[in-house]
Amino acid sequence: MTTHRLVCNVWHNILGTVPxxxxxxxxxxxxxxxxxxxxxxxxxxxxxxxxxxxxxPIHVEGAAPGDRLLVEIVRMTPIRPMGWTRASLAANVVQPERVRDLPQSARTEWFIDIEAGTVSLAAPVAGLEHLVLPLDPMIGCFGVAPDRGQAFSTATSAENGGNMDYRGFGPGTKIWFPVFVPGALFFLGDCHAVQGDGEIVGTGVETAMEVEVRLSVVKGTKIVWPRAETDEAILTVGNARPLDQALQHATTEMFDWLTGEYGLSGVAASHLMGQVIRYQVGNVFDPAYTMVAKIEKRWLPPKA
Amino acid sequence: MTTHRLVCNVWHNILGTVPxxxxxxxxxxxxxxxxxxxxxxxxxxxxxxxxxxxxxPIHVEGAAPGDRLLVEIVRMTPIRPMGWTRASLAANVVQPERVRDLPQSARTEWFIDIEAGTVSLAAPVAGLEHLVLPLDPMIGCFGVAPDRGQAFSTATSAENGGNMDYRGFGPGTKIWFPVFVPGALFFLGDCHAVQGDGEIVGTGVETAMEVEVRLSVVKGTKIVWPRAETDEAILTVGNARPLDQALQHATTEMFDWLTGEYGLSGVAASHLMGQVIRYQVGNVFDPAYTMVAKIEKRWLPPKA
Amino acid sequence: MTTHRLVCNVWHNILGTVPxxxxxxxxxxxxxxxxxxxxxxxxxxxxxxxxxxxxxPIHVEGAAPGDRLLVEIVRMTPIRPMGWTRASLAANVVQPERVRDLPQSARTEWFIDIEAGTVSLAAPVAGLEHLVLPLDPMIGCFGVAPDRGQAFSTATSAENGGNMDYRGFGPGTKIWFPVFVPGALFFLGDCHAVQGDGEIVGTGVETAMEVEVRLSVVKGTKIVWPRAETDEAILTVGNARPLDQALQHATTEMFDWLTGEYGLSGVAASHLMGQVIRYQVGNVFDPAYTMVAKIEKRWLPPKA
Amino acid sequence: MTTHRLVCNVWHNILGTVPxxxxxxxxxxxxxxxxxxxxxxxxxxxxxxxxxxxxxPIHVEGAAPGDRLLVEIVRMTPIRPMGWTRASLAANVVQPERVRDLPQSARTEWFIDIEAGTVSLAAPVAGLEHLVLPLDPMIGCFGVAPDRGQAFSTATSAENGGNMDYRGFGPGTKIWFPVFVPGALFFLGDCHAVQGDGEIVGTGVETAMEVEVRLSVVKGTKIVWPRAETDEAILTVGNARPLDQALQHATTEMFDWLTGEYGLSGVAASHLMGQVIRYQVGNVFDPAYTMVAKIEKRWLPPKA
Structure with missing residues (x-):
């Protein structure tokens, strides 16, 4: 179990099969x-x-198509005291006329106080003088190379992860990605100091971070969509448009998890999901939207 | 301030302008x-x-088109020890083949223990022996008569409310509906002892309840979509398909609330919503889906 | 077989159960x-x-829930030499910024020349001096009262018809609507002198017309969505949002027609539809979009 | 002007930057x-x-990002007397229960008679004995490498083309693709002897063809989505899900064409499109759906 330091000189705007x-x-x-x-x-x-x-990308020894890559987010530390956001809701998440006269491309600066664990507007905004948000770091975009030699822009997301912008992907969360290529080829970036659901201004508080992840291979247990786990819950992710489709993918992956590893019948999984499932919205800004399905561990049966 | 008891002999499967x-x-x-x-x-x-x-429907003295009707859910008491659910996920929320062999129309019985405040399966289901859910009552379908003499089935929802199946509509929540007709004409029913997000089996735990609501008129302050308030948060509701459209309606109504009563500029509202908004999913089973936008009160500015 | 003249003094902005x-x-x-x-x-x-x-509405003797109402459009004669359109594409059918500076609510006048059978802009528009369109009259909004006492705005459409804005609903076309209430209660209006697919400026060339329709009852043959027939083809209609859903409804109704009256197996219907179906787009402007599925008669088997 | 013969030994299941x-x-x-x-x-x-x-892929000399690649489909000749289709409508284009008992993965053989110019079922199917379709060849999947090193599966489509399955892409049609990489890198395959709108059984009549295309570079005239031209009409293509979004892309590209090369104002383009546009449906089977917007040349102004 070694800890590596990855210092990059080149960066990629795609998730794909590159050296x-x-x-x-x-x-x-x-x-x-x-x-x-x-x-x-x-x-x-x-x-x-x-x-x-x-x-x-990071090549993980032993990872092969059909495996899962387990990514444990160990730590995320902002390394810049400033972050930025866009200053307007995106035109697709509201009636467009509401935002037509707002400065769509303007940026707003935010202070990130690591000691205090807070994020706040750098310049006062009328009515928001009180707004001091808790620092709540998350990875906006991460994942693995997709199958068949495909390569996807980091503006979007798919089965292999990508730009999901889900605020639950922070320290302490474990995520499993399906592995499509030898070595998995893991990418990460686009960290946010804080972000609301949906990334509806097109950004969280965008900044540079030092991130520590632990990467492990789970052999021979194919999944279709990313899965995740926190101390309290298990989660599945769907990425697609419209949001209905993303929800279907996340729900299907949760159904497969419960009927697979947890050994529930389809009826039992329906009962459980029907009464305790929670949905959370990732990105609704990009070409593919993200929906997360969540079940608290206290409702889960013992694993089969 | 009188308390009335409404004993019905006829019921309506629409929300519309009826006596x-x-x-x-x-x-x-x-x-x-x-x-x-x-x-x-x-x-x-x-x-x-x-x-x-x-x-x-209940005619509320003084309510006129352009007003809001405030509905305070004072109390919801199950009056039957049994509720029921459907035994399969709906075919539209998963890959249809996952549920094609499940008993789509079968019903499953649940015990509702009011003393203990719990809901549990009436007959044992393998893997769910541990599943004792907290009683968490909510109104599935309520609202007012829509405008222009329209009348909508209680299978769906729109600006006037209807079958939203949002689990946050329980005791302690206040909801404002736009008033479209004289007297508002308020309807309610379809109570659930508990329900997951999305009502993805097509039901919560369906049962009969005694409900107490307080109905008040807020004059001359038009809203487009339902708004709500709990002790911790303010909420707005959008009902449409696809879910993206419902999200847009809810987000637009929240934007209008923040730039209206809370006096924020469009940019300030964007900053606030962008970093603190939460979305919750109501019904994704019916012809119109429901999305709720939520902002915790601790982030709100004082009212303008 | 009588011909009636209906002279209205009141008009309805809904399709519902009214006198x-x-x-x-x-x-x-x-x-x-x-x-x-x-x-x-x-x-x-x-x-x-x-x-x-x-x-x-028109009450048709003998029509009862579960029947079909056959509407034959016999004749449509413009009775005003002027029509009008909106002067901008609707914001939902293009990237919104393309039309943000166009006069969304301005109206443009068009001449309707019944003798010549043409429609043309009343005032010259640079680049469109040549634009003399053939008069191609159609009914934008027609249908019957929906079931269960529902009533829908004439801004939208559903199983009962409504504001479908399909340019194929002109003279010579027969349309069957499902009957939901005694007498069917048939409504019509919103005639266009000409219109492109999608009604993407929110209007066709809107004008007043004298319309002749023949109304007949087909007993005991339930349909879910409107069906139609021209000299060359049979058609089915789906009304919903998103357009995918409208397409699914229209396709399902066509499948039911072919496997029902035409006696094809599901596989045979799939073969036929897969290789010869045509889709046409009605309204993509209103709350519910309209998609039409079409099969030329030359490909149909003899009726079962 | 040379004619090359391309004999392949390797094939690609992506459109991307490969040798x-x-x-x-x-x-x-x-x-x-x-x-x-x-x-x-x-x-x-x-x-x-x-x-x-x-x-x-084919590297076309001189093609650079920002250019267009013009593809003229000169000839398509079936080189196999047999083609095949799937035997069931896809589950996403109808109510899923309609096709749940059909053989989803079964294949059906069709005869292709080049002399007679016909396509017909190889084995008789009850009710379809009369079904002799005209041979109407088309390219299901073609396009160029996308930008930024992306690579997309040939199961889907995007700005660079791909699996659009539009039956209008046959001999005599000219298509312009945006060029994203040096040499454009043009791919083609997936030819159909005939196909209905939507490719709703997941296939046209799939077969092998000899195809002749002419490839030319149009320098410095950026487009966002594919454009096309036939003898009678100009066309634009949008690829996305839901179909509404594909329609928006196609409509936006047509608006840009009319206000660009044809010099119309936004209002004039709206007038023209509003009254004469036609939509045609490509693929509604794959991850991205395809919508084509079409305007007959007789309605176009002279080019600016």
Whole structure:
């Protein structure tokens, strides 16, 4: 169990089969510094073109198509005292006329106070003088190379992960991605200091972070969509448009989890999901939307 | 401030302009016993045709088009020890083949223990022996008559409310509906002892309840979609298909609330919503889906 | 077989169960003058409020729930030399920024020359000096009262018809609507001199017309969605949002037609539809979109 | 102006930046034999894995990002007397229960008679004994490498083309694709002897063809979505889900064409499109759906 430091000089705006930046063993940890969504580093220097330049990919020894890659988010530390957001709701999440006269491309700066664990507007905004948000770091875009030699822009998401912008993907969360290529080829970047559901202004508070992840291979247990686990719950992810379709994917993956590893019948899984499922919305800004299905562990049966 | 008891002999499967079952004053309370979604009463007697037969409508003195009707859910008490659910996920929320061999129309019985405050399967289901859910009552279908003489089935929902199946519509919640006709004409029914997000088996735990609501008129302050408030948060509701459209309606109504009563600029509202909004999913089973946008009160500015 | 003249003094902005304006026998014809979509008559006098005020309803003797109402469009004669359109694409059918600076609510006048059978812009528009369109009259909004006492705005459409804005609903076309209430209660209005697919500016060339329809009852042969027939083809209609859902409804109704009256197996219907179906787009402007599925008669088997 | 013969030994199941199989000059023609959608050649030999293995890519001299690649479909000749279809409507285009008992994965054989120019079922199907369809060849999947190093499965489609399954893409049609990479990298395959709108059984009549295309570069005239032209009409293509979104893309591209090359104002383009546009449905089977917007040339102004 080694801890590697990944220092990037090139970044990728796709998730695909490109030469690995690092080879690690099964169960190794990686520490790396990410750029923000526009490619700016911790010192304010533009290092890569946006959007969402990725560190990686990381080749994980032993990972093969049909396996899962387990990504444990160990730690996320902001390494820049400033983040930024867009200053207007996206035109697709409201009646467009509501935002037609807002500055769609303007950026707003936010202070990130790591000591205090807070995020706040850098310049006062009338009515929001009180707004001091808890620092709640998350990875906006991460995942693995897709199958068949495909390569997807980091503006979107699919079965292999990508730009899901789900605020639950923070320290302490474990995520399993389906592995499609030898070594899995894991990418990450686009970290947010805080973000509401839906990423409805097109950004969270975008900043540079030092991230530590642990990468392990789970052999021979195919999944279709990403799965995740926190201390309290298990989660499944669907990425598609419209949001109905994303919800169907997430719900199907949860059904398969419950009827698979947890050994429930289809009727029992229906009973459980019907009365305790929770949905959370990831990105509704990008070409593919993200929906997360969640079941608290206290409702789960023992594993089969 | 009178408390009325509404005893129904006829029920409605629409929300529309039909003769009132009761006239009440502004600020009065109403206690009434609802049937379950299939029209069965507290004694197990079939009293009305399903689905979702409504008590009412209640004509509220002084309510006029352009006003809001405030509905405070004071109390919801199950009056039957049994509820029921469908035994299969709906075919539209998963890959249809997952549920093609499940008994789509079969019903499963649940015990409702009011003393203990619990809901549990009446007959054991393998793997769910541990499943004792907290009683968490909610109104599945309620609202007012729509505009222009329209009348909508209680299978669906729209600007006037209807079959939203949002689990947050329980005791302690206040809901404002737009008023479209003189007297507002308020309907309610379809109570659930508990329900997961999305009502993805097509039901919550359906039962008969005694419900107390307080009805008040807020003059001259037009809203487009239902709004709500709990101790912790303010909420807005969108009803449409696909879910993206419902999300847009809810987000637009929240934007209008923040830029209206809370006096925020469009940019300030975008900042606030972008970083703190939460979405919750109501019904994704019916012709119109329901999405709720939510902002915790601790993030709100003082009212303008 | 009588021909009635229906002269209206009241118009309806809903399709619902309201008192009939006329009773006719099975197989009778009705001649009536419609207002335009904004309620203006042939003389330019505003007679009713928009949008889409309906003549009717017409009670057809013998029609009962579970029957079909056959509507034959015998004749449509413009009775006003002027029509109008909106001057901008609707914001939902293009990238909204393309039309944000266009005059969304402005109206443009068009000449309707009945002798010549043409429709042309009343005032010259640069680049469109050559645009002389063939007069191609159609009914934008027609249908019957829906079931269960529901009533729907003439801005939308459903199983009972309504504002479908399909350019194929012109003279010579036969349409079957499902009957939901005694007498069927048939409504019509919102005639267009010409219209492109989708009604993407929110209007066709809106005008007043004299319309003759023949109304007949087909007993005991339930349909779910409207069906139609021209000299060349049979058609089915789906009304819903998103357009995918409308397409599914239309396709399902066509499948039911082919496996029902035409006696094809499911596999045979799949073969036929898969290789010869044509889709046409009705309204993509209103709350419910319209999709039409079409099969040319030359490909049909003899009726079973 | 050379005519090249492209003989493939490897095929691709993606459209992306892979080594060219052939370099041609601007304006050159290419003749090539395609495999069917499952990778079977003219002799019935399986040569590549499905679905939709592509011939190519072809590097066109001088093509650079920001240009258009003009593809003229000169000729399509079936080179196998047999084609095949799936035997059931896809579950997403009808109510799923309609097709749940049909043989979803079964294949049906069709005869292709090049002399007679007909396509017919190889084995008799009750009720379809009369079904002799005109041979109407089309390319199901073709396009260019997408931008930013992306690579998309031939199961789907995007701005760069791909699996659009539009029956209008046959001999005599010219298509312009946006160029994203040097040389454009043009791919083609998946030819159909005939196909209905929507490819609703998941296939047309799939077969091997000899195809001749002429490839030319149009410098410096960026487009977002594919455009096309036939003798009678100009067309634009949108690929997305839901179908509404595909329609918006196609409509936006047509608006841009009319206000660009044809010099119309936004209002004039709205007038023209509003009254004469036609929509046609490509694929509604794959992850991205295809909608085509069409305007007959007789309605176009002279080019600006």
């Amino acid at each position: 690995p930046a690092l080879h690690v063993g099964d169960g190794d940890s990686v520490v790396t510094e990410t750029l923000d969504a526009m490619g700016v580093d911790k010192d304010g220097v533009s290092r890569a073109s946006g959007g969402n330049p990725m560190n990686g | 009132p079952a009761l006239h009440v004053g502004d600020g009065d309370s109403v206690v009434t016993e609802t049937l379950d979604a299939m029209g069965v009463d507290k004694d197990g007697v079939s009293r009305a045709s399903g689905g979702n037969p409504m008590n009412g | 009939p304006a006329l009773h006719v026998g099975d197989g009778d014809s009705v001649v009536t003058e419609t207002l335009d979509a904004m309620g203006v008559d042939k003389d330019g006098v505003s007679r009713a409020s928009g949008g889409n005020p309906m003549n009717g | 060219p199989a052939l370099h041609v000059g601007d304006g050159d023609s290419v003749v090539t034999e395609t495999l069917d959608a499952m990778g079977v050649d003219k002799d019935g030999v399986s040569r590549a894995s499905g679905g939709n293995p592509m011939n190519g």
